[in-house]
Amino acid sequence: MRICLVNYRYFVSGGPERYLFGVKRLLEERGHEVIPFSIRYRQNEPTPWAQYFVAPIGADDQVVFRQHSWDPATVRRSLERAVYSREVYDALARLLRDTRPDVAFVLNYVKKLSPSVLVALHDAGVPIVVRFSDFALVCPQPHLVREGRVCELCVGRTYWPSVVHRCVQGSLGASLVNALAMTYARRRGFFDLVDAFVAPSEIMREKMVQGGLPEAKLHHIPTFVAVPDGGSREPGNPRRICFVGRLEPTKGVEVLVDAFRLLRRRDGMADLELVLAGEANTARGVALQQRLAGLELPGLRLTGSLDEEGVRKLLRSSALSVVPSLWYENTPNALLESLACGTPVVASDLGSMRAMLDGTGAGALFRPGDAGDLARVLAELLERPGEPARMGRRARELARERYAPQAHVEALEALFADVTSHAGERARAEEGAGS
Numbered sequence: 001m002r003i004c005l006v007n008y009r010y011f012v013s014g015g016p017e018r019y020l021f022g023v024k025r026l027l028e029e030r031g032h033e034v035i036p037f038s039i040r041y042r043q044n045e046p047t048p049w050a051q052y053f054v055a056p057i058g059a060d061d062q063v064v065f066r067q068h069s070w071d072p073a074t075v076r077r078s079l080e081r082a083v084y085s086r087e088v089y090d091a092l093a094r095l096l097r098d099t100r101p102d103v104a105f106v107l108n109y110v111k112k113l114s115p116s117v118l119v120a121l122h123d124a125g126v127p128i129v130v131r132f133s134d135f136a137l138v139c140p141q142p143h144l145v146r147e148g149r150v151c152e153l154c155v156g157r158t159y160w161p162s163v164v165h166r167c168v169q170g171s172l173g174a175s176l177v178n179a180l181a182m183t184y185a186r187r188r189g190f191f192d193l194v195d196a197f198v199a200p201s202e203i204m205r206e207k208m209v210q211g212g213l214p215e216a217k218l219h220h221i222p223t224f225v226a227v228p229d230g231g232s233r234e235p236g237n238p239r240r241i242c243f244v245g246r247l248e249p250t251k252g253v254e255v256l257v258d259a260f261r262l263l264r265r266r267d268g269m270a271d272l273e274l275v276l277a278g279e280a281n282t283a284r285g286v287a288l289q290q291r292l293a294g295l296e297l298p299g300l301r302l303t304g305s306l307d308e309e310g311v312r313k314l315l316r317s318s319a320l321s322v323v324p325s326l327w328y329e330n331t332p333n334a335l336l337e338s339l340a341c342g343t344p345v346v347a348s349d350l351g352s353m354r355a356m357l358d359g360t361g362a363g364a365l366f367r368p369g370d371a372g373d374l375a376r377v378l379a380e381l382l383e384r385p386g387e388p389a390r391m392g393r394r395a396r397e398l399a400r401e402r403y404a405p406q407a408h409v410e411a412l413e414a415l416f417a418d419v420t421s422h423a424g425e426r427a428r429a430e431e432g433a434g435s
Contacts, residue, residue: 002099010036083180127423150327201329
């Protein structure tokens with residue numbers, strides 16, 4: 001099968017791109033041809049299909065909005081990408097004419113490529129499968145978070161609460177643009193062009209149904225993770241706690257740091273270590289990283305962003321990993337990778353994290369945003385000899401049972417076959433009606 005794979009970045013900058021290259025490899029190993037479509041960024045991985053990629057909103061090294069210079073041309077292109085971009089439509093249409101794919105698998109496209117991606121695919125007769133990475137289709141604030149707490153005012157209703165509360169980047173203008181863009185897309189029926197949606201978590205599927213998407217089109221296919229063969233543990237500090245992910249407020253990093261402060265005050269915790277691995281790519285994230293770097297808290301270490309092997313080494317040498325997110329998450333890669341490395345996870349009792357850990361024996365849950373409760377749970381685990389190791393063995397078993405790569409790619413193949421079959425039936429019916 002020939003598959004057009006759409007995402008607005010073609011280099012690893014976070015979980016969505018790790019998924020992109022992971023699923024691309026899985027599909028190619030099973031004999032499929034994968035044709036990427038993306039934006040021409042300087043950081044991109046090399047590909048013979050780069051000639052079809054569309055120009056970036058700003059310069060080719062400006063990936064996030066805060067990096068843009070905001071000259072008139074950049075502002076115009078940014079508005080077009082939020083609403084509808086003829087430039088993107090034409091670039092993708094050219095790729096589709098030249099390659100004639102059987103199906104399209106669309107990942108991130110909102111704001112940077114625009115719903116014109118869906119229109120180009122539909123006009124070319126290519127069946128469309130869209131996988132969700134966040135909640136952007138039901139709320140302009142893609143994490144469903146306001147003032148550090150989950151907020152669902154927009155879900156299934158109207159996007160205007162996000163404007164009133166300035167939920168996008170704390171800006172009235174950005175919030176208004178995003179609300180208008182999503183309202184326009186809904187009214188034009190762009191999302192109705194999609195043949196099937198993939199929800200990596202049940203909470204994502206639930207919120208999308210509440211937001212008005214047809215339940216019959218929503219398919220829950222959990223994200224996958226590869227579990228290394230043999231033993232995976234490495235020498236490390238038995239009192240090391242780690243965090244892997246973007247250093248941003250919605251990830252709950254400050255909650256974890258506050259819990260670490262509380263733990264350090266307990267007897268017998270002087271050797272406790274907290275390692276934070278990740279980078280900040282938003283204005284709030286940069287401010288948070290700078291604040292953490294200036295704390296001078298004994299045992300706290302920031303590594304910056306790590307490559308795939310660096311993440312594995314950190315997880316394998318840590319007693320526990322923590323996923324303290326303040327939002328529902330969507331099957332977070334940090335949690336999956338920790339399970340695969342045999343490192344038990346302490347996570348917020350919220351959304352997909354609750355569904356992934358509750359009752360599994362592979363980790364523990366704490367009250368979201370509650371540093372005191374997080375400190376309590378961590379202390380209970382660290383003070384019970386052998387407990388993290390026992391939970392770690394269960395973590396690897398869980399990764400194999402629920403998140404195997406083969407099960408994931410087979411589910412995708414079945415869905416691709418289903419949508420292409422239905423598309424063929426529709427085409428034949430239309431031909432018959434026209435004859």
